[in-house]
Amino acid sequence: MVLAVVFTVYFLLLTVFEMLSSMNFWIGGGSPMNVFVLGTVTATCLKGLVVKKDSYLVAATLIASSFSILMILTYLATGDFSFGILGVVATPYAIKKLK
Amino acid sequence: MTLLPLSALREGQGGRVVAINGGRGCTVRLMSMGIVPGKKVQIAGRRGGAVLVSLDGTKFVIGRGLAMKVIVDAGKEG
Amino acid sequence: MVGNPNVGKTSLLNALTGGNFSVGNFPGVTVEKKEGVATINGKKFIFVDLPGIYSFETESLDEKVTRDYLIKEKPDMVLNIVNALNLERNLYLTLQLTEFEIPMIVVLNMIDEAEKEGISIDAKKLSKILGTPVVKTSAVREQGIDELKREILKGGRIPKSFSGSLEEIVRMAENIAKEVVKVEKVDRVIEEVLDEVFMDTHLGIPIFLSIMWMMFVFTYSVAEPFTELLGSLFDFLATYIASFDGWLFSMLGDGVVAGVGSVLSFIPNIAFLFLFLSLLELSGYMPRAVFLVDGFMSRFGLNGRSVISLIMGFGCNVPAILATRSIEDGKVRIATTLVNPFMSCSARLPIYVLFAGMFFPENGSVVIMSLYLIGVVIALISALILRKTLLEGESEFIMELPPYMLPNPKELWLMTWVRTKHFIEKAGTVILGMSIVVWYITNYPGGSIETSYAAMLGKALQPVFSPMGWSWELVLALITGFAAKEVVVATISVLNVDVASVMTPHQAFAYMLFTLLYMPCVATIAAIRAEIGTRWAVFAVSFSFLVAYVISLIATGVGLWF
Numbered sequence: 096m097v098l099a100v101v102f103t104v105y106f107l108l109l110t111v112f113e114m115l116s117s118m119n120f121w122i123g124g125g126s127p128m129n130v131f132v133l134g135t136v137t138a139t140c141l142k143g144l145v146v147k148k149d150s151y152l153v154a155a156t157l158i159a160s161s162f163s164i165l166m167i168l169t170y171l172a173t174g175d176f177s178f179g180i181l182g183v184v185a186t187p188y189a190i191k192k193l194k
Numbered sequence: 195m196t197l198l199p200l201s202a203l204r205e206g207q208g209g210r211v212v213a214i215n216g217g218r219g220c221t222v223r224l225m226s227m228g229i230v231p232g233k234k235v236q237i238a239g240r241r242g243g244a245v246l247v248s249l250d251g252t253k254f255v256i257g258r259g260l261a262m263k264v265i266v267d268a269g270k271e272g
Numbered sequence: 273m274v275g276n277p278n279v280g281k282t283s284l285l286n287a288l289t290g291g292n293f294s295v296g297n298f299p300g301v302t303v304e305k306k307e308g309v310a311t312i313n314g315k316k317f318i319f320v321d322l323p324g325i326y327s328f329e330t331e332s333l334d335e336k337v338t339r340d341y342l343i344k345e346k347p348d349m350v351l352n353i354v355n356a357l358n359l360e361r362n363l364y365l366t367l368q369l370t371e372f373e374i375p376m377i378v379v380l381n382m383i384d385e386a387e388k389e390g391i392s393i394d395a396k397k398l399s400k401i402l403g404t405p406v407v408k409t410s411a412v413r414e415q416g417i418d419e420l421k422r423e424i425l426k427g428g429r430i431p432k433s434f435s436g437s438l439e440e441i442v443r444m445a446e447n448i449a450k451e452v453v454k455v456e457k458v459d460r461v462i463e464e465v466l467d468e469v470f471m472d473t474h475l476g477i478p479i480f481l482s483i484m485w486m487m488f489v490f491t492y493s494v495a496e497p498f499t500e501l502l503g504s505l506f507d508f509l510a511t512y513i514a515s516f517d518g519w520l521f522s523m524l525g526d527g528v529v530a531g532v533g534s535v536l537s538f539i540p541n542i543a544f545l546f547l548f549l550s551l552l553e554l555s556g557y558m559p560r561a562v563f564l565v566d567g568f569m570s571r572f573g574l575n576g577r578s579v580i581s582l583i584m585g586f587g588c589n590v591p592a593i594l595a596t597r598s599i600e601d602g603k604v605r606i607a608t609t610l611v612n613p614f615m616s617c618s619a620r621l622p623i624y625v626l627f628a629g630m631f632f633p634e635n636g637s638v639v640i641m642s643l644y645l646i647g648v649v650i651a652l653i654s655a656l657i658l659r660k661t662l663l664e665g666e667s668e669f670i671m672e673l674p675p676y677m678l679p680n681p682k683e684l685w686l687m688t689w690v691r692t693k694h695f696i697e698k699a700g701t702v703i704l705g706m707s708i709v710v711w712y713i714t715n716y717p718g719g720s721i722e723t724s725y726a727a728m729l730g731k732a733l734q735p736v737f738s739p740m741g742w743s744w745e746l747v748l749a750l751i752t753g754f755a756a757k758e759v760v761v762a763t764i765s766v767l768n769v770d771v772a773s774v775m776t777p778h779q780a781f782a783y784m785l786f787t788l789l790y791m792p793c794v795a796t797i798a799a800i801r802a803e804i805g806t807r808w809a810v811f812a813v814s815f816s817f818l819v820a821y822v823i824s825l826i827a828t829g830v831g832l833w834f
Binding site: 219220222223224225226227228229230239241242243244246250251252253254255256257258259260 | 326327329330357358360361364365389438439442467471473476559562563564566567568569570575576666668669670671672673
């Protein structure tokens with residue numbers, strides 16, 4: 096459960112950062128759709144926290160890690176940075192749970 | 195005994211298939227997927243259009259049109 | 273190799289042949305055929321993976337292909353791959369296969385998964401009942417493969433005959449399953465965990481949209497360096513060839529290489545899209561997504577599967593149309609393909625930017641957004657109209673939710689490659705012809721575009737568009753935009769037209785609407801033709817032209833009131 100709180104807060108922060116960056120407040124390049132994806136991850140974590148079920152956390156981290164891999168590829172291909180990259184920290188948890 | 199089309203069942207509700215009310219084509223299609231009279235089915239989810247049916251541990255998505263042709267006995271709950 | 277869908281036939285083929293297999297099509301149909309070679313004890317065996325089917329009773333293409341193969345090619349042996357998780361239902365096909373009187377081996381695949389779920393199967397008893405060898409395997413973990421190879425060397429046995437009507441077969445299967453299967457507990461852990469979230473009432477749709485966005489990013493952003501590389505390579509080649517004197521070099525360079533190149537540079541996008549789509553299909557997510565959006569889509573006569581294609585259309589209609597392949601229902605597939613060009617692709621954006629910037633400097637983004645929305649609305653309405661008229665018929669579908677799994681990289685690669693190759697072959701020829709035509713009419717007889725046949729065509733066709741009040745230059749731009757929509761902007765700049773002086777804002781809006789809706793570009797037409805045939809491609813061109821004309825006429829008319 097502690098992990099659920101940590102992930103929820105972490106992805107909430109990433110969502111906010113991505114939102115600021117998409118509105119060009121800070122460093123540009125974020126996109127509203129990336130905000131949407133991170134927001135979905137946050138919401139999924141949050142629902143897991145509310146209904147007290149691990150399954151939501153597993154799915155959320157799975158999405159977050161796929162998204163981070165994709166954002167890393169995008170960064171390599173086009174140079175656009177997204178805070179989605181930082182979602183990579185969720186990968187070990189997703190892999191461990193899916194094994 | 196309450197006879198209803200599969201599409202009219204609520205989420206979570208179960209029943210036993212009684213008949214398939216359709217042409218040969220759709221009967222065969224449903225039967226070869228294991229939806230046969232006598233089988234117990236349960237609605238695992240529904241969202242406007244298609245229904246999610248679980249049967250013997252396998253889940254199927256069945257379009258509304260097809261789900262209307264499957265007649266189930268929803269028992270006392272219906 | 274014959275079996276139901278999702279029983280791990282491809283993994284088994286992979287395990288038997290050590291990855292030495294190829295994917296092609298059965299002659300004359302777009303059903304994928306996988307073939308592999310293995311040498312067992314010095315003997316050479318060719319394995320053919322037939323399409324996954326549930327029975328021989330319905331008239332689907334897959335079943336016809338399988339039946340024809342068994343009757344005409346007379347294989348030496350049938351490996352009937354059975355999903356151990358669901359023996360009873362898989363037995364329908366097994367029992368029907370006994371009628372062919374071909375030596376058979378029954379392979380109980382995914383046995384490890386079954387054991388994990390407390391299902392145990394008495395293989396000896398099953399073997400006795402059917403009269404064929406029965407082997408337990410787990411193709412993914414490469415268990416039981418050696419035993420299977422031993423049985424293959426023995427050649428299998430002709431099974432006892434279990435012919436009967438489907439009703440009788442169903443009863444027999446039920447009885448056999450009762451005898452050989454023992455179930456202790458049934459709970460599918462990972463399926464339940466992921467399904468609960470992926471099909472959640474509130475989160476299901478946002479998760480689906482997130483995945484769609486990821487597909488979009490993967491197809492367009494990640495593939496960008498490759499697209500640019502190919503694009504500049506073809507540009508270089510085209511200029512280089514055209515720099516030689518003579519009409520032949522001009523045709524080869526500016527016509528053939530430039531035209532074909534501009535389309536071939538889509539290939540990275542297409543390959544990346546197919547990779548992602550194959551991943552979605554093989555991982556088992558696709559049928560879940562179909563369930564999620566079916567309610568909304570069925571209101572417009574489409575079904576859940578259409579949504580992926582329509583969303584892809586925002587990027588480029590070509591890969592989007594190829595994505596309709598996953599729609600089984602023929603009529604829904606045609607309708608989805610036909611309305612796809614109304615989804616505003618990225619090539620149309622430069623046109624909007626040019627006109628919106630000039631005529632609506634204050635609220636350009638609102639204007640552009642409204643064009644995208646109008647496109648979606650018209651696509652959905654047209655789909656509804658098509659399904660009520662030309663493509664009438666109820667969409668009845670049933671789809672099994674397969675277990676989630678990590679796709680085999682080899683299979684993923686082959687699936688992507690075969691589909692990409694199909695596009696290159698089919699689209700290539702059409703595009704070649706069209707690029708020569710476009711090159712010819714923009715260069716002859718005068719050598720410059722102002723005095724070319726294209727210009728004459730523009731002037732000749734201008735009266736058609738006089739109700740909208742567009743000048744011949746604008747009409748010409750539309751004609752060249754037929755090759756690729758981004759060319760519209762290029763043509764306007766080549767012709768040096770001061771757009772602001774020849775039209776009013778409402779005319780400009782009508783013009784933008786027209787470019788949004790009018791006939792799809794050459795590549796898209798080629799894709800439509802490759803997927804659903806020449807007649808529908810002709811229909812798509814005339815239908816979209818008609819819609820575009822009517823809508824922009826209405827827009828011009830409405831604009832006049834202000």
